[in-house]
Amino acid sequence: AQSVTQLGSHVSVSEGALVLLRCNYSSSVPPYLFWYVQYPNQGLQLLLKYTTGATLVKGINGFEAEFKKSETSFHLTKPSAHMSDAAEYFCALDGSSNTGKLIFGQGTTLQVKP
């Protein structure tokens, strides 16, 4: 069965510190992986995605993620946190046979302290 696990439902960092949000997946087929961000009372915005090719993926707002097949991971990082990064972050897997179904992780709330 396909699944996504985000380790840590709540992550707190100081402004300027490294952000690391963890995501592990399980898939029987080569996965397509996504990170979305949700600000309070808003919809989901795509940060970045991995389909094929380069395993280090750069996204918007200075975020990047590395696909590691051997570790079945797709962790999200940002070198220096800003206050505006405080939000809910979702890792998602598209391992479907052309159904368009995204399987989401539980989400991680990122808190940025001044």
Add this chain to the structure above:
Amino acid sequence: DTAVSQTPKYLVTQMGNDKSIKCEQNLGHDTMYWYKQDSKKFLKIMFSYNNKELIINETVPNRFSPKSPDKAHLNLHINSLELGDSAVYFCASSQGIGSGNTIYFGEGSWLTVV
């Protein structure tokens, strides 16, 4: 212009009522979706449509009936609302189905059943 727009954004209604949420996308996409986010922020697909044809019905109760009059619209009608239907409903769209196509989400419709 909002790419995926849904109305209403907030809806408070009584148990037993029937309500609809409308969704429109102006991206020219072929595929549209409804996702549900529960009170714990967990996201799960409900329906996907490709070229107005139903692709996925993810074990959603019959009280939920999506309707796609054309490729740009996917409305959600809910009959006999129950307390457990309280959630955020997200409409979304993508150019194609599966294969890592980016799914673009609307701003969400906050449904509260009292």
